[in-house]
Amino acid sequence: MNNRKISSAVIRRLPRYYRYLSELIDNGTERVSSNELSKLMNVTASQVRQDLNNFGGFGQQGYGYNVSFLRDEIAKILGIDSPNQMIIIGGGNLGCAIAGYPKFESRNFVVKGIFDVDPHIVGKKVRDITVMPLSELDVFIAHNDISIAALTVPKEAAKDMAKKLYSLGIRAFWNFAHVDLELPKDAFSENVHLSDSLMQLTYMLNNKK
Amino acid sequence: MNNRKISSAVIRRLPRYYRYLSELIDNGTERVSSNELSKLMNVTASQVRQDLNNFGGFGQQGYGYNVSFLRDEIAKILGIDSPNQMIIIGGGNLGCAIAGYPKFESRNFVVKGIFDVDPHIVGKKVRDITVMPLSELDVFIAHNDISIAALTVPKEAAKDMAKKLYSLGIRAFWNFAHVDLELPKDAFSENVHLSDSLMQLTYMLNNKK
Numbered sequence: 001m002n003n004r005k006i007s008s009a010v011i012r013r014l015p016r017y018y019r020y021l022s023e024l025i026d027n028g029t030e031r032v033s034s035n036e037l038s039k040l041m042n043v044t045a046s047q048v049r050q051d052l053n054n055f056g057g058f059g060q061q062g063y064g065y066n067v068s069f070l071r072d073e074i075a076k077i078l079g080i081d082s083p084n085q086m087i088i089i090g091g092g093n094l095g096c097a098i099a100g101y102p103k104f105e106s107r108n109f110v111v112k113g114i115f116d117v118d119p120h121i122v123g124k125k126v127r128d129i130t131v132m133p134l135s136e137l138d139v140f141i142a143h144n145d146i147s148i149a150a151l152t153v154p155k156e157a158a159k160d161m162a163k164k165l166y167s168l169g170i171r172a173f174w175n176f177a178h179v180d181l182e183l184p185k186d187a188f189s190e191n192v193h194l195s196d197s198l199m200q201l202t203y204m205l206n207n208k209k
Numbered sequence: 210m211n212n213r214k215i216s217s218a219v220i221r222r223l224p225r226y227y228r229y230l231s232e233l234i235d236n237g238t239e240r241v242s243s244n245e246l247s248k249l250m251n252v253t254a255s256q257v258r259q260d261l262n263n264f265g266g267f268g269q270q271g272y273g274y275n276v277s278f279l280r281d282e283i284a285k286i287l288g289i290d291s292p293n294q295m296i297i298i299g300g301g302n303l304g305c306a307i308a309g310y311p312k313f314e315s316r317n318f319v320v321k322g323i324f325d326v327d328p329h330i331v332g333k334k335v336r337d338i339t340v341m342p343l344s345e346l347d348v349f350i351a352h353n354d355i356s357i358a359a360l361t362v363p364k365e366a367a368k369d370m371a372k373k374l375y376s377l378g379i380r381a382f383w384n385f386a387h388v389d390l391e392l393p394k395d396a397f398s399e400n401v402h403l404s405d406s407l408m409q410l411t412y413m414l415n416n417k418k
Contacts, residue, residue: 011409015409078415080411093305096302097301097306100302101404109407173410188413193224195312195313196224196228201357202357206288
């Protein structure tokens with residue numbers, strides 16, 4: 001199912017399908033037509049059918065899609081059908097916000113540890129996790145099956161931190177530092193550049209005037 | 210200059226141009242070729258020229274681009290050449306992380322107020338801003354020139370809050386709530402859906418295996 005090359009635009013839409021399908025399940029809905037899905041997703045019904053056809057197409061003519069089957073298939077494609085263990089580097093407000101994000105658990109994301117260099121932050125409790133000093137990072141990663149590192153460190157520290165984490169075996173970086181990481185080919189990052197995002201808003205504001 | 214229809218892909222790249230040009234300025238660089246810019250941006254030189262041509266093209270054959278002129282022009286296009294005043298609804302970790310984000314000031318974003326319903330959060334100080342109760346929102350907006358509202362409230366509260374803010378004159382929403390806002394046509398939102406972003410990472414992890 002994953003052999004076909006799927007466009008990144010489709011992949012970007014999958015979490016939204018997942019979200020809306022989860023809401024339908026919460027509401028007790030068992031099946032949904034491409035038309036209904038398209039209204040939720042704010043794309044055309046033909047786009048919905050085309051998107052889902054990428055994965056072999058789970059719909060049946062005249063029946064629509066089985067909501068929980070479709071959601072489970074999308075979860076598999078997104079790799080959230082089993083737990084993904086994560087550490088957070090940086091125990092400031094942003095790191096704590098991420099660690100405390102309630103939705104993550106339902107998406108099978110598990111925050112296993114938070115690390116910081118600042119002695120004022122080390123020892124702080126975020127939910128049931130105590131912020132650890134960076135000096136314990138190596139041992140922690142060696143003893144836990146961590147697949148993702150979230151970087152909420154200052155820009156200046158991010159590249160070196162990514163390099164260190166890579167050397168410890170981490171390959172997936174969720175990067176909040178305002179810098180583009182330079183990673184070896186077998187590693188990848190997803191950037192959340194907050195001020196870049198905010199500038200999209202001011203652009204819209206500016207061009208509306 | 211802003212009359213041409215510019216693709217959203219180009220607009221999405223502009224903050225990165227802005228960021229790299231700012232770094233060049235910080236390093237004392239006065240001019241840059243499309244070739245050099247393309248390496249920083251990790252796109253082709255022809256893409257750089259094409260992107261910047263959208264805005265009338267600021268380069269000169271054999272000279273390249275004047276770094277600070279180009280950065281200033283991009284700042285104008287992005288609408289960050291003058292201050293944009295913002296309020297944050299939700300004074301939890303995420304709201305505080307945003308309020309404390311040091312880069313915002315250099316981008317001309319000014320956080321003017323933070324609001325929350327929780328009496329335990331109201332009165333808290335974030336930098337030099339005291340979190341205000343939501344009941345003061347109407348009066349505050351009436352007396353301050355606020356153009357952007359950041360929503361770091363729970364999903365359940367976000368839509369109603371956006372509606373209320375719209376009725377108070379806010380048209381630009383920076384939405385961190387895990388829901389797609391439904392806004393009138395003259396308003397717009399930029400979403401930061403953290404778990405959607407994280408799922409892009411697990412997709413990459415999953416499809417690498």
